[in-house]
Amino acid sequence: MAVQLVNYERNMISQAVFFTFSFLFFFSRAVAKDFCVADYSAPESPAGYSCKKVANVTVDDFVHSGLGVAGNTSNLIKFAITPAFVDSFPGVNGLGLSVARADIAPGGVVQLHTHPGASEILLVAQGTITAGFISNANNAYIKTIKQGDVIVFPQGLLHFAVNVGRSQVVAFASFNSANPGVQILDNSLFGSNFPSELISATTFLDVVVVKKLKGVFNGTG
Amino acid sequence: MAVQLVNYERNMISQAVFFTFSFLFFFSRAVAKDFCVADYSAPESPAGYSCKKVANVTVDDFVHSGLGVAGNTSNLIKFAITPAFVDSFPGVNGLGLSVARADIAPGGVVQLHTHPGASEILLVAQGTITAGFISNANNAYIKTIKQGDVIVFPQGLLHFAVNVGRSQVVAFASFNSANPGVQILDNSLFGSNFPSELISATTFLDVVVVKKLKGVFNGTG
């Protein structure tokens, strides 16, 4: 390939002022959408929050500092989740991803749940868990994994994790949605206003069992 | 797999209050986007209407009651369509699907048309139709189908249906868009402001034919 190129460098300094102006001018109108930082006060669309004006965006919109501290696992399930979803991390708005930190004390449990809007990769940063998901074909894919292992939970499928070791588990979950959502089975059934008799009819759980668990999860109906 | 699990149940009652508070707190900020019910008064984006505040959403936003009554087929084409698209069914906003009811009297016709924004499955709930579509390769895929049969019309392709039986046809159309749109060939050509001479030039229809049909479809130009 015979390419004839002029020596640009010798002309650089003298023409620089003109160049920078003319060149940036043409592109300056099209630069807005490499990101759309959430403006929580403006209308929300199916695609996410409205965009903050670029002039008001700072690096802090793209940084989230909530995952440095262990969540409080002094609760019934010995589990705490600390999300960095779009509601607390405006920079991910419209970008289609988010993360969360999970702390699980020994014997603790991440209850069976789904994310209707995202697949998840769970990375074990510390400790040992038994984790898995149930497929549409009703096969349970379950494995005990340790520090440095990751497991993927396909979108919308029921999944769980249990700390089966003797030490605290720290894990990081990443999602391919800025707002993955979560539907925790127990809370959906027993922490909602879903009438007990309908729950019983549609799950084959005895009404007595349902009502007892509603007492635990503060459900009504 | 050796899993050691503590007996959670014995501790349930006493810790329940604490648990429910701590657990729901972490997730409560991320629950908004399992749906985005249309707020017709706020700005509309390419992704659909703005979202109504969740606190104002009721089950009625997710239910549409317009398809229980037959449309009035006392017209030229003996056909009526009753849509449940996003404009009358706010719960489908952002979810990417909608439905409609079609009534076709004997001899009635669903004129040739396209949906620029969706594929369609047409289900014959009652009666017999001849239906079909034209492919990009100019092949007409046409079949006479009866109650319980379905036919799929790929996105954007010209398609039609004709009641070829002796009884009223009831059919249900489902679309993979909350707002499939429709471009009825006759209305596009003869019911619009598309100038007759341009129609003639771009379709090979004689201007006299065009003007006559414009009279029928109230077109101008």
Place this chain on the structure above:
Amino acid sequence: MAVQLVNYERNMISQAVFFTFSFLFFFSRAVAKDFCVADYSAPESPAGYSCKKVANVTVDDFVHSGLGVAGNTSNLIKFAITPAFVDSFPGVNGLGLSVARADIAPGGVVQLHTHPGASEILLVAQGTITAGFISNANNAYIKTIKQGDVIVFPQGLLHFAVNVGRSQVVAFASFNSANPGVQILDNSLFGSNFPSELISATTFLDVVVVKKLKGVFNGTG
């Protein structure tokens, strides 16, 4: 707008042969992808089945005749589903939609379940049901709806229906995926190889309850 148009019609007949050849030639190479009928014998990608050669496609690929007959509801839940998903309806491959017929005898139940890959609109063609879904915020949106009503279940959320009338219910479900998938809660928990102790630990259901239901649903583990 002053447009000068020649009279094309007078030249039509004489030039037709040449025209048709030249014009179709240019487009003939680009006509394949208005549809991609499933070739079940070729590799499957994340986007669906491989495409059958267009020359082998017939109108029958776009028609499905399975929904004309009531499913057999002589079972425990008095419910039957007859799907027209991509596995039995090759024409919807790649088009992103499908339908199914649901039959529910009086007192019958569509158990709590999710579709991980699609939203659903359920249309009551006959009878009366109580139907609803649970949101991420643990709110149950439930309503009793009758013939001609539709209800939308957002993607991935737990939902159900119960025949609360005295007559057989016929309903049609439409999905915005050619392969919506389904995760029936009871089957996921009690009809799979999900170990009973893990179920108990991650759902707060007593192991005795779990094992009893596993007996019903043929689960193992």
Place this chain on the structure above:
Amino acid sequence: MAVQLVNYERNMISQAVFFTFSFLFFFSRAVAKDFCVADYSAPESPAGYSCKKVANVTVDDFVHSGLGVAGNTSNLIKFAITPAFVDSFPGVNGLGLSVARADIAPGGVVQLHTHPGASEILLVAQGTITAGFISNANNAYIKTIKQGDVIVFPQGLLHFAVNVGRSQVVAFASFNSANPGVQILDNSLFGSNFPSELISATTFLDVVVVKKLKGVFNGTG
């Protein structure tokens, strides 16, 4: 921001061999999908053709040379289209865009048509056209535009162009699909196997008119 940086440059030469090996090794497994050049001999999925092995890809796969020559406009409509779609331009496979060249002699016509799978921008490189599209609301948006002007036709809507000047028109169309498809109204109706009586019934065109045009466009049925 006080950042302490070591002087990397002094260590460059000595460590270069090791570096290049170790660094490229880690990423070398993930480099395939910046493009997926079409392998026309392998299965086609709804997402496009299978990918040619990267080792066999050359720059010629990304270059198309067909648009440099005027198409032959010596035909009935004085129009020729020269596409650079995925079928003749393997490098655009999976990338979601393509282009075409349009030549229109004075008085020539781009007949009314749709692209079911893409929006289009038409750029007038030479000459003057009257072009437009019909919206779902049956409004015709039409304008006479000249060299250097562009007009956008939204996906799936009927559109057209007519050379209203005295000189040859050269225009370039760009599409947001590697395979936009085309449905030319005349060819769909009169150049296909669509039965004349069904055409008449679903378009309100007289059967005599239909049959006459079928003679022109070589239609059957």
Place this chain on the structure above:
Amino acid sequence: MAVQLVNYERNMISQAVFFTFSFLFFFSRAVAKDFCVADYSAPESPAGYSCKKVANVTVDDFVHSGLGVAGNTSNLIKFAITPAFVDSFPGVNGLGLSVARADIAPGGVVQLHTHPGASEILLVAQGTITAGFISNANNAYIKTIKQGDVIVFPQGLLHFAVNVGRSQVVAFASFNSANPGVQILDNSLFGSNFPSELISATTFLDVVVVKKLKGVFNGTG
């Protein structure tokens, strides 16, 4: 296929008024989203600008007239770009495509850059360029192409063009985004507030080189 069709035409005139009213009524609520012309004064979402009311839309929203005039190439790089992106072409909002005109004087250069949000097809309308892109596998795909040739640059990859002929180059770029964005390497490094020492550390360019180029491109830091 035996289809019995009534003769519609004889009833046309008398029933036309009634027909047009009833038929359009049903569809009139679903016509909005064949396009979403940008309303620059309303909120912007990740999917683009809010939609202007259809009643205020005119054909001029779908036409852009900026590409008819050569850009001013009297600058350092002898290059000018004239975009028709969503910011100056409201009709492409939400449609996912846009175009631009490039003028390159002899010896001129389109500097190395990426479009983070779109693939590009570059069409040489006049002249000769050497153009290419670098793949993830660090292979440079480069070719000298002339009038009528096109080259595709996959999304997000570094690419460039150089006028290697003796005459002015005119080229047209098309993108599969209404807002492709651009990241010009020189401007990103040397025309921004990116600190020189961090540039040096992360690119292996000597700080002296960096600072010299910052002088040319008006960078700070």
Place this chain on the structure above:
Amino acid sequence: MAVQLVNYERNMISQAVFFTFSFLFFFSRAVAKDFCVADYSAPESPAGYSCKKVANVTVDDFVHSGLGVAGNTSNLIKFAITPAFVDSFPGVNGLGLSVARADIAPGGVVQLHTHPGASEILLVAQGTITAGFISNANNAYIKTIKQGDVIVFPQGLLHFAVNVGRSQVVAFASFNSANPGVQILDNSLFGSNFPSELISATTFLDVVVVKKLKGVFNGTG
């Protein structure tokens, strides 16, 4: 809401066998696409690898164990990346997400690079980094962040990280693509076959500088 529900439980045992058979039968054909584990030996489409048969899928396809061990940072840039992308993690095929581990020794550098196919969230698990990205508007968003902080890099934008602390940095990157790709600036320019004179012409770097760095990065041309 008055719901009349029968007591299902009493009938469970006797009907269980029939139920399980009839119910699973209907759904069994539609279970395939909750996941599509990569079959590396079959054709690859733009949507990813072909799917392994479900019968051959095991839990190990969904688990990746490569991130538990520190990468070797004994190299020029004191950096190592250990990816869990689709090429080594078949379970993420088609799901649209992946992760990687980054090790950075004190003074180490993650060179300026882009991911053409994904946005990224980088989570600092240990240590302190200065990280940032350059926007389309040529603004550098840079911050020094520590353990537990995350930063998001929007798709396709140049970004970097530098270990500015005294201890080893461990960070985890998550991407919203199974195959994010990477374009490292230095390798693209100086480790490829991109001719030095073209690099110089399109970047304003002196040819001498380019050739020197080509020596470091093993580039040719």
